Amino acid sequence: MIVLGIESSCDETAAAVLSIKMDKLTILSNIVNSQVKIHKNYGGVVPEVAARQHMQNILPIIELALENASLELKDIDLIAVTLGPGLATSLMVGLETAKTLAWINNKNFISVNHLVGHIWSWLLPVKERAEKNLTEVNFPFITLLVSGGHTELILVKDFNKFELLGRTLDDAVGEAFDKVAKMLGLGYPGGPEIAREAVKGNRDAFSLPRPMLDSDDLNFSFAGLKTAVLYELKKQKISKKLIKDMAASFEKAAVDVLLRKTLKAVSNSNVKNVVVAGGVSANQYLRQEFAGVKDLNIKFPEVIYTGDNAAMIALAGYFLYNLKPGGSNNDYLGLKALPNLIIV
Ligand code: KG4
Ligand code: ZN
Numbered sequence: 001m002i003v004l005g006i007e008s009s010c011d012e013t014a015a016a017v018l019s020i021k022m023d024k025l026t027i028l029s030n031i032v033n034s035q036v037k038i039h040k041n042y043g044g045v046v047p048e049v050a051a052r053q054h055m056q057n058i059l060p061i062i063e064l065a066l067e068n069a070s071l072e073l074k075d076i077d078l079i080a081v082t083l084g085p086g087l088a089t090s091l092m093v094g095l096e097t098a099k100t101l102a103w104i105n106n107k108n109f110i111s112v113n114h115l116v117g118h119i120w121s122w123l124l125p126v127k128e129r130a131e132k133n134l135t136e137v138n139f140p141f142i143t144l145l146v147s148g149g150h151t152e153l154i155l156v157k158d159f160n161k162f163e164l165l166g167r168t169l170d171d172a173v174g175e176a177f178d179k180v181a182k183m184l185g186l187g188y189p190g191g192p193e194i195a196r197e198a199v200k201g202n203r204d205a206f207s208l209p210r211p212m213l214d215s216d217d218l219n220f221s222f223a224g225l226k227t228a229v230l231y232e233l234k235k236q237k238i239s240k241k242l243i244k245d246m247a248a249s250f251e252k253a254a255v256d257v258l259l260r261k262t263l264k265a266v267s268n269s270n271v272k273n274v275v276v277a278g279g280v281s282a283n284q285y286l287r288q289e290f291a292g293v294k295d296l297n298i299k300f301p302e303v304i305y306t307g308d309n310a311a312m313i314a315l316a317g318y319f320l321y322n323l324k325p326g327g328s329n330n331d332y333l334g335l336k337a338l339p340n341l342i343i344v
Contacts, residue, residue, distance in 0.1 A: 002028075004076045004101075005314025006062065008094030009086025009114045010149070011035040011045045013057040014310035015065035017076070020318055023134045027125060028069035030311045033057050040188050044178070051089035058097050065310070068128075073105050080317020083111035084341030085149070091337035099333060109332045110317040115343050117312035118277040119143045119156060120319065121301035124311050140271050144262050146286075147278030148174035148189070151220050151258075153265050154343055156275075159319045162343050165265050166218025173254055174280045176222040180229050180250050184243045194247045195283055201241075201248030206232055208253040210260075218265050225253055255286045259293070266296065273297045282306040 001021070007014040012035065017028040035053045039045045066072060081098035084091055095111070102109040125132035142165070145152045151168035171179070174191055181190025186197065209228050211221040229250055236242050266272060274296055280286065282303050290298050305312060 001077045001318065002071065002075055003078045003080055003314040003318050004062070004065070005310035005312075005317060006058070006079065006081040006094045006098045007114070007117070007308055007310040007313045008054045008058060008090050009082045009084070010090060010308060011039055011050045011053075012308040013054050013061050014308060015058075015062040016310035016314050017065050017069035017071060018311060018314045018318065020134070025123065025125065025132045025134050025315065026130070027128045027311055028071065029065045030128060030309060031061050031065045031068065032307070032309050033061050034307075036189065043182060043188055045087070047087045047089055050087060051093060054090055054093035058093055062097070062101075073101065073107075076105075076107055078108045078110060078317060078321055080110045080112050080314050080321070082114045082117065082313050083335065084114065084338030086114055086337075086339060088337055088339040091339060095335065095337050099335065103333060108321065110321045111332065111335055112313050112316045112320065113341055113343060114308075114313070115145060115150065115152070115154075116162070116320075117316045118145050118147070119154065119162075119275065120315045121277050121305040121309070121312040122275050122299045123315060124301060124305045126302050138273060140269075141273035141275055142262065142265050142269065142271050143275045143277060144258060145278045146173050146258065146276065146280035148172060148178065150278060151222070152343070153218050153262065155265075155269060155271065160323055164343055165269075166220065166261065168220040168222060169212075170221050170223035171226060173220070173222055173258065174278070176226050176254060177280065179226050180246075183230055183233055184246060185238070186243070186247075189279075191280055191283065194251055195285065197244045197247035198251040198285065199248075201244030201246070203248040203252040205245035206249040208232070208249055210253055210257050213257055213260055218261055218268075220257060220261060222254070225250070225257075251283070251285055255283070255289050258286065259289050262290070263293065273299075275299045277301055277306065279307050
């Protein structure tokens, strides 16, 4: 089966073509057009600007994905697109484009929860044309989803059976990285900037709080950690050393909470297969800390698939479609983007 994936939920316009035959997955093309350079000027994503960029780019990106795969639309068996969550006007661009393409070309259509896309990103093979065996999937597993908009612990019981174990009650962890970077005068997005400074700093220079670490549940809170950094900075004179030490101490505190809550989820559920996904899972310190835990079977996506991409949407669409093959009909024409879609 040849699947075209389309993703436009935030500030990446993306299209990818996957080939899946006898449980063997090959990525034929994977195009991600990031708007980060545009939004950098505003210190964050501006929804109106993002939607306009998606409008301009979506068709050329889809054309490029098909061209790189040496295929045409007629060769596609299934179109998979992100339904939500995300920015309403950004989501609409991808969704309406996918609906139109499916309708005029009489293609099968499936809509995908963006978060489920991230859950499958660890299965994407390292590079285009490399093969991956999809029989590697063992249920259940726990996913820690960490990105600019999400911090969630999800128990994945089957291809379409998920249980939300815990989530952030305020800021997402990626958002905290971005805000702390801003306080330190570093660029946007803040995660990679913090990581770059942190490797040169002292992780124990500042003792920062680990919010909700001892709460009975599996929820997170990062607003307090961010505020603690702000108060500490008010007491200090900004210097290159301070930036490095604060970045290192913040990174340690954030990863510590993520790891310890994940371990709590592991011991509560007795599920030792863990996937960490989403933009923040690119963080090398996080990878090192998680990978260092004994008796945990931990998987990360290739770094290129940690951020938003359409290959993960195509794969999630493929799994969903195969649960009810032939289930596609014209009902999809009435679908509306769901900016607040959750995982259930
Ligand atoms: O998944 P993503 O690309 O977009 C969504 O939010 O859906 O995640 C972006 C987030 C940003 O907050 C960014 O600062 C963070 O991921 N990030 C990182 C790193 N690379 C990206 N955070 C920590 N360390 C990194 N190396
Ligand atoms: Zn995402």
